Structure formats: structure tokens, C-alpha cells
Amino acid sequence: MISIKEVTTKSEMKQFVLFPFSIYKDNDYWVPPIIKDEIANFDANKNPVFKNADARFFLAYKNNKIVGRVIAIINWYEVNKQKIKKMRFGWFDVIDDIEVTKVLLEKVNEIGKQNNLDYIEGPVGFNNLDKTGVLIDGFNHIGTMITWYNHPYYKVHLEQLGFVKEKEYLENKFKFENVDGTYYKRISNIIQRRFKLKALDFTKTKDILPYVDEMFEVFDATYSKLSTFVPISDAQIAYFKKKYISFINPEYIKFVVNENEKLIAFAIVMPSFSEALQKMNGKLFPFGFLRLLNARKHSKDVTFYLIGVHPDYQNKGVTAVIFDQYATTFKEKGIVNCIRTPELEDNEAIKKIWENFNPITHKRRRTYRKNIV
Template identity: 30%
Template sequence: MTINIRPVASNQDLRRFVLFPHALYRECPWWVPNLISDEIKLLTKGRHPFHEHADAALFLAEENGKIVGRISAHVNHNHNKFHGDRVGFFGFFDCADSCEAACALFDKAAEFVQSKGMDTLRGPMNFSTNETCGLLVNSFNEMPYIMMPYNFPYYENLLESARFSKSKDLVCYHLDESIFSFERIGKLAQRVQERSGMALREVDMNRLKDEMKILRDIYNSAWEKNWGFIPMTDAEFDFMAHELKPVADSRLLYIAEHRGEPVGFIICLPDFNLVLKKTNGRLFPFGILKALWWKRKIRRIRIITMGIKPEHRRAGLDLVFYAKIAQVSPTIGYPEGELGWVLEDNYLMNRAAQKMGARLSKRYRIYDRKIP
């Protein structure tokens, strides 16, 4: 078989790139499409702030004129400036079960980042740890939560056949009422609050611009020592706020204050993947009506991220946040959820989840390949 790799060079090509997974996963009950319009926006230079500090290229793999795979190759200059290394990335990888096609795509991605002076190819990153990332390596028979990827089991073999090795695992924990109960952790959290003087408040959606500045400052302070972290620019944070506002519920968004100073936050979102699955990633012409219908049937949340300033990290604030979500979420219609992702070697976060009795449910892997 002859595999041809060609760049995405037109709007028509971009649409083919975005729609390829729809064909690949057509018979898969677990895969969830992204919102097509949002993915096109993310991939288009000038429409997403990621491209202000990155070089990116998109490629399609074809066999006899039929698309059999896709990949992005990108250099995030903010990452390399922050970490002092020369890492290029691949993302948006989808491929038929063909080592030849996959290797050709990875070789093209490596060629692109090498031309920019990089010595390592890392991924999958769509486009960074601030968006979706990781390759699912277990639990293939369940639907992913919002902003988490899904892939076929054979993808792991495709990467290993292309000389990739594990760089880091990201883990997720399953939560339900039997585990994530306020009765279980509420009293302990109350004692922590009384001892530390911490107060929680909802994010004020009417002052979202001001609130996002607070969240951004905490996020960049809290995460700066984490593996793979890249500080978010003002434009990226504002863009994310705009994109997530339609699915956010202020009753699941909290800021912690100590003596009036914001020191931490937790962000949880209703699992909008149910809606994306039912609308097949399309809002027009009838997707909006479907979305409004299925949105009422969402019963899961994802704890997307939590940030605590370093000087308050050992005060038990993580427990206070978890207790608040455990208290609120079942009363507003969300009896189960997912915590993650968490770096596999983030001792404090993993210990907190395990102490609650949360079940390790999914594992996502980031891979590296040295160039050449």
C-alpha cells in the first residue's frame, strides 16, 4: 500500500481534517465528537490565541485518494521558553489501524518540528496541556467526560511501533454518591475551614472578566512547578472563558479566599459530552433544539481543574473544595463525576482522591520520541 502525506492547504482540506474522525469512529458507541465549529476555530490561525505564540501545520494521510489518518505538528514557543528545552508536539492524531500510515504521519510531524530546531516530538497534545491531551490506554468501553479524549485501543501499538516511549501518565478518578458524599468528608472540611479561616464563594458570572483575572493569576501561580505546565496568556484565558461560559454552572465554580485574598479555585463543568454525542458535534440546523433537550438529561460533572497558591497548599483546602462540590452537585442533579486529569506523580492530589475513596478509572499517556 502507498501512503501519501499532504499538508492541509485549503478550507476544504481543513473540513476534511476535522470530519475524518466522524468516519473513523462511526460505529463506535463511546467516541464523542468535538463541536465542529469550535475545532475549526481552534485549528485556524488568527481565530485562536494559541497561534500567537506557536507554529503549527496540519497533515492528512491518504491511500488511493482516501483519507486514512490525520495529525498536527506544532512548536509552542511559550513552552520552550518556560521550560528551557526544544520540544515539538503532535496532536489531533487519528488513524486507521495501519502502522505504515501512522509512521508516515509521525515522520512528517517530526520533520516539521525538526525544521524548527526541535530535538523531541511529544504528544498527543491538542494543542497543549491547557486544552485536551493524552492517549487513552485503558477503560475503552465508556464515554469520556467533557474535554477528555477517546481513541481506539490499537493506537497504543501505533505509537510504540513508531518508536515512541512513555513520558508521563495522567490519571482520572471516578466519583459517585457512595464515594463523594458530603457526610463522609463534610465535618473534616468544616474543621479545616474553621482552623484556616478559608471562605468559599461562587464565581460571579456577571463579573466574569474580573473573575477570570483572579483565576488566571492563581492558576499560573499554582501550576508553575507542574510537569508540562505552560502559563496561559491573557488572550487564551479570556478565550477559554468565552468558550466555556455557555456550559458552565456557577454553582460548580468556587474561589477560596483567605482574609479577603483569593488563594484557590475549583472549576467543575456539567458533562456536556452527552449533548455533543446526541448532536454529532453540530448545532445547525436542528442541533440547538437537540442540545436544549439533552442538556436537561446530563447527570455527570467533571472536576476539570483546581488551583491553590503554594503557600496554602498544605492547609487542607483541596478537601474543602471537594466537600463543597460533594454537598452541592447531587442536589442540582449531578450524582456522579470524574476528577482529573491528575499527573501520576502529583502526590498531594492523588493522595487526596484516594483518601476520599475515589476509584482510579482512566489512564492517559503522553509519549516522547527523540529526533532523529
């Protein structure tokens, strides 16, 4: 007998966050979250995403043991402003028992029906800055701190329950040695002169912060036409500053401004924290924080987290300016591997950005949908 319980207490929320640690124990590729941060992320008093979204947290039990979890999410901006009547689900983890998956997703369906929504899609987060998708290929590659990892049976469960592919995402990587620094230096100089642009590099985090709001304006302009787009609120931007900017080497954040000092392009790269997070096993103390600092300074792998070019400057070679900046920085740091976050398979513009680097698709992930009944 499988039962469902809604999370209502602090102890239950901790159990919710800890559940994946049991099903991925000794897995070489799963990257655990920082437990304290994950709990804070689900706290409506701390995460401003809850100003525009509702979320209900559920645990599944079998023989008095936790065997699954899911968050049922409604992004009200998406529903009311964009008129997309979607019921989201995320942070979905289960043992290999399709009945557990069925019961959890029936609960999501029930909430969607109560709110007059049309269909379910998941796994997705609250918005574009969250993790997305079930891994369907590439299970023998280590995850990242900004993607979910899952067992191969997740895909099987969803498809057997009538969920169909909604969107597919590719994850690619390339060797830094594939980047021709001399070429990008030459092209960057031409582009900067032609369009009166200037590249900004940083060594101190405090110098970056004044540009973050403007960066999200460019982010919104860059991605607003994508089918997955939901705007990021000012409160969420402030939360992002606090949560992530201090994690990132200031040298790994690159901006491009025009002759009026207006930001027109940006990129954020994060050092790979995957191995450090695996060694920490969810705990910042006593030594976890030191592991993160060491990875921040010395990791030879980096993840391209966000990149954006304002539509007025797209197809003008502006990314060459950014890649010239990174070529210099990565050479100094001895970077070996460049890893990209999930990108929509039909995003031709993003494919063109990377095509000169001989990228290899090493993972694929999907979101699935099903009409609400």
C-alpha cells in the same frame, strides 16, 4: 502508496476536522467535537494560542481517500523560554495501518529537525488546557468533551515505531454518595475560621467573570512545578472565558478567598455533555444547542475540569471548603457520578485530594516520545 498533503484551504480544514467521524462511526464511546468550534479552534485569527505557537496540519491519503491526520506543533514559549526543545504532535487519528502512522510522524520529525528540536512528544495539544494522551486502557468507557478517544491500535503503532512512554495519566471516577457531606461541612467550618477564609458560590455567570484572571494566577502557581506546565497567556485566558465559561453552570464554579478578598483556591466542574455531543454528531443546529442546554441543566454526571490551591495554602485542608460547597450543590442537583480529567500518575498531591472518595481508575492514557533523527 501513501501521500501527505498539508492543509491550506477551508475545505481541507473541514476534511481534517471531519476525518475522525469516519473511523469512529457507530462507536459507543467516542465523543465527537462540535465541528464549528473545532474549526474555529484551529483558526490563527480566532485562537490566541497561535501568538506563541506554530501549527501545521497534515492529511494522509491512500487510494485518494483520507486515512490519517496530525498537527505538528511548536510551542515557542516552551522552546525559547523554558528551553525545552520539544516538537509536539496532536489531533492524531489514523486507520489501522502502521505505514500511515509512520508517514505522518516522519513529517512531524522533519519539521522538528528543521527547527533544531531534540525530541517529539504526543499526542498533546498547544498547552495545559488542551487534550492530551493516547488512551491505552478503558476503551469501553465513554469519553468526555475534554479528552481524546482512540482505538487500541494507536498504542501499538507508536510503540512499534520506537516511541516510548513519556508521561502516564490516570482518569478516575467516584460515586457522589462516597462524599461524606457532614464531615466536610465540619472540617470546612474549622478551616475557614482558622485561616480566615470565605467560600464564594455563584448563581450568575456574570458574577464569576471578574475573578477569572485571578483564578488563572492561582492555576499557574498551583501547577508551575509540574513537568507538563506551560503558562497561559492573558489572550488565552480571555479566549477561555468566551469559549468555556458560558458552558458551565455558575453553581459548579467554586472559589475560596482569604481575609483580604484574594482568591486562594478554585474548582471548575462541568456537567457531562458526552451523551448530548454524541446525539448532536458535531452539529449545533437544528437541535444540538438544545441538547447542550438540557445537559447543562439536567446531567447527573459531572466532570472535575480544574482545581487549584495556591501553594501558600496547600496542605492546610482548603479543599475541604471546596468539597463542602460541592456536596451541597450536588445533593440539590441529584448528581450521581463524579468524573475526573486526566491527572499525572506521579502527582501525589492530587491523589491525596481524592483519596477519601474511593475513586476507581477507569482509564489510562499516555504521551509518547522519540528523539528526532
